[in-house]
Amino acid sequence: MDPTVLPRLRALLRPDQLDLSDSALDLRARGESSDRQRRPDVVVYPESTEDVRAVLELAHATRTPVTPVAVNSSLEGHTVPLEEGISLDVTRMDRILEVAGEDFLAVVQPGVTYPRLNEHLRATGLFFPVDPGAEASLGGMASTNASGTMAVRYGVTRDLVLGLELVTPTGRVVRTGGRAPKSSSGYALTQLLCGAEGTLGVITELTVRLVPRPEATMGARVAFADVHGCVAYVTELIQSGAPVARCELLDAPAIGAIDRHLGLDLPVVPTVFLEFHGDADAVRRAADVALELARDHAAAAAEQATDPQALATLWTARHQAYYAFVAAHPGMANLITDLAVPVSRLAEVIDASVAAIKRLAVPGYAIGHVGDGNFHLTLFFPPDDPAARERVDAAYGELVALALAAGGTSTGEHGVGWRKLPYVRAEHGDAVDLMWAIKDALDPAGIMNPGKKLPPRAAPEG
Numbered sequence: 192m193d194p195t196v197l198p199r200l201r202a203l204l205r206p207d208q209l210d211l212s213d214s215a216l217d218l219r220a221r222g223e224s225s226d227r228q229r230r231p232d233v234v235v236y237p238e239s240t241e242d243v244r245a246v247l248e249l250a251h252a253t254r255t256p257v258t259p260v261a262v263n264s265s266l267e268g269h270t271v272p273l274e275e276g277i278s279l280d281v282t283r284m285d286r287i288l289e290v291a292g293e294d295f296l297a298v299v300q301p302g303v304t305y306p307r308l309n310e311h312l313r314a315t316g317l318f319f320p321v322d323p324g325a326e327a328s329l330g331g332m333a334s335t336n337a338s339g340t341m342a343v344r345y346g347v348t349r350d351l352v353l354g355l356e357l358v359t360p361t362g363r364v365v366r367t368g369g370r371a372p373k374s375s376s377g378y379a380l381t382q383l384l385c386g387a388e389g390t391l392g393v394i395t396e397l398t399v400r401l402v403p404r405p406e407a408t409m410g411a412r413v414a415f416a417d418v419h420g421c422v423a424y425v426t427e428l429i430q431s432g433a434p435v436a437r438c439e440l441l442d443a444p445a446i447g448a449i450d451r452h453l454g455l456d457l458p459v460v461p462t463v464f465l466e467f468h469g470d471a472d473a474v475r476r477a478a479d480v481a482l483e484l485a486r487d488h489a490a491a492a493a494e495q496a497t498d499p500q501a502l503a504t505l506w507t508a509r510h511q512a513y514y515a516f517v518a519a520h521p522g523m524a525n526l527i528t529d530l531a532v533p534v535s536r537l538a539e540v541i542d543a544s545v546a547a548i549k550r551l552a553v554p555g556y557a558i559g560h561v562g563d564g565n566f567h568l569t570l571f572f573p574p575d576d577p578a579a580r581e582r583v584d585a586a587y588g589e590l591v592a593l594a595l596a597a598g599g600t601s602t603g604e605h606g607v608g609w610r611k612l613p614y615v616r617a618e619h620g621d622a623v624d625l626m627w628a629i630k631d632a633l634d635p636a637g638i639m640n641p642g643k644k645l646p647p648r649a650a651p652e653g
């Protein structure tokens with residue numbers, strides 16, 4: 192880092208807004224599940240838009256890399272400061288600025304987490320419906336375009352962000368979008384920034400859409416002898432148009448690991464967990480349809496669940512799945528696939544994924560937000576075994592190729608970070624050059640989260 196940067200940061204911010212301690216640098220050196228580590232030179236804690244603006248203006252002038260970070264729960268090494276420089280930790284910008292219930296929206300700073308927003312909204316009858324599990328921040332969720340268990344009904348984060356305040360990489364403060372439920376004005380910059388993974392600037396405020404809490408909620412558990420049976424069932428359920436709010440698949444090893452980790456006794460069989468939202472009659476009808484279809488598909492077990500406490504326990508367990516897998520394999524590295532395909536092609540991709548677990552002979556778990564065609568395989572291997580890593584990477588490359596051929600994507604919700612870079616060009620072709628043109632226009636010095644999101648530029652022809 193340019194030697195003038197630290198003294199100039201000290202002139203801009205209070206001493207407690209800069210951290211050079213080993214513990215702070217180590218904490219920001221790695222992401223959740225990322226095996227690549229690099230310490231930043233300094234961790235900076237902005238407390239206002241003006242703090243962010245001043246830091247980015249300085250970083251642009253001195254060509255200092257800046258990596259935004261919030262809860263640091265992203266899974267593809269998004270927050271590892273690959274070129275060192277500044278880790279810009281936005282967690283102190285955590286104020287809920289406004290709740291406008293009559294307009295179904297809230298205005299928040301980027302460090303507000305979605306569980307805290309929902310706690311704050313409890314008395315209003317409204318909630319923010321994207322739930323990536325880890326207690327993620329709204330700024331981080333917008334930046335990865337996170338989804339989660341309820342996207343099948345309510346959409347992904349990008350669908351629920353109406354407007355943003357952004358500090359651009361050159362240090363300008365701009366507003367995108369607004370408060371209207373819809374708009375056809377200008378380019379859709381809000382949607383572009385949702386999913387930018389901190390490569391196009393720092394989000395300092397978000398206006399997000401809220402939805403009414405459902406009047407009634409009902410769940411169902413449907414088990415099959417194998418994962419294929421689950422997927423065939425889900426495909427028909429979704430294609431029937433049933434108003435599903437959550438539709439999660441867990442294979443038997445995944446349920447076993449969750450049982451052990453949380454002391455539960457869920458039956459250890461491939462299972463689809465469902466939830467329906469609506470008025471009492473609608474959810475009852477939807478649950479009846481789900482059970483009838485389960486009988487048609489010769490399910491091994493099928494039952495409805497109405498007890499709110501039991502449902503809450505179930506979804507907490509689902510959100511703990513990743514931690515349960517990690518706890519079962521201490522010291523091992525892991526790779527998580529995040530393929531998403533049209534629902535009609537889900538069965539072939541999941542069958543290939545399950546076959547990959549067997550072929551690779553490494554511990555693996557299959558879970559997915561299968562209602563929207565999104566599916567995760569978590570594969571474990573020893574971090575010091577390059578041959579095992581190569582086999583896992585190669586198998587993943589094959590699965591990505593299969594998903595792309597089926598009209599799918601290499602990442603349905605986790606984003607690219609640096610770990611999914613090898614698949615971006617295969618998915619987007621020449622559109623990657625357009626993405627670089629946008630990146631260059633907004634960040635001419637290339638300081639924002641370098642080494643993430645976009646693969647290297649195409650070599651010039653000839």
Ligand SMILES: Cc1cc2nc3c(=O)[nH]c(=O)nc-3n(C[C@H](O)[C@H](O)[C@H](O)COP(=O)(O)OP(=O)(O)OC[C@H]3O[C@@H](n4cnc5c(N)ncnc54)[C@H](O)[C@@H]3O)c2cc1C
Nearest residue numbers: 261262263264265269327328330331332334337338389394
């Ligand atoms: C157990 C577990 C379960 C998960 N389940 C899901 C799931 O179901 N669905 C899903 O989508 N994800 C899931 N994730 C991944 C993760 O929770 C999401 O990627 C989440 O959106 C990250 O939010 P964060 O606050 O942790 O952001 P961080 O990890 O801190 O940052 C994520 C990215 O956003 C950038 N960023 C952060 N804040 C800003 C800002 N203010 N301005 C600009 N850029 C910023 C960072 O540079 C980085 O590129 C899971 C993770 C875990 C650990």
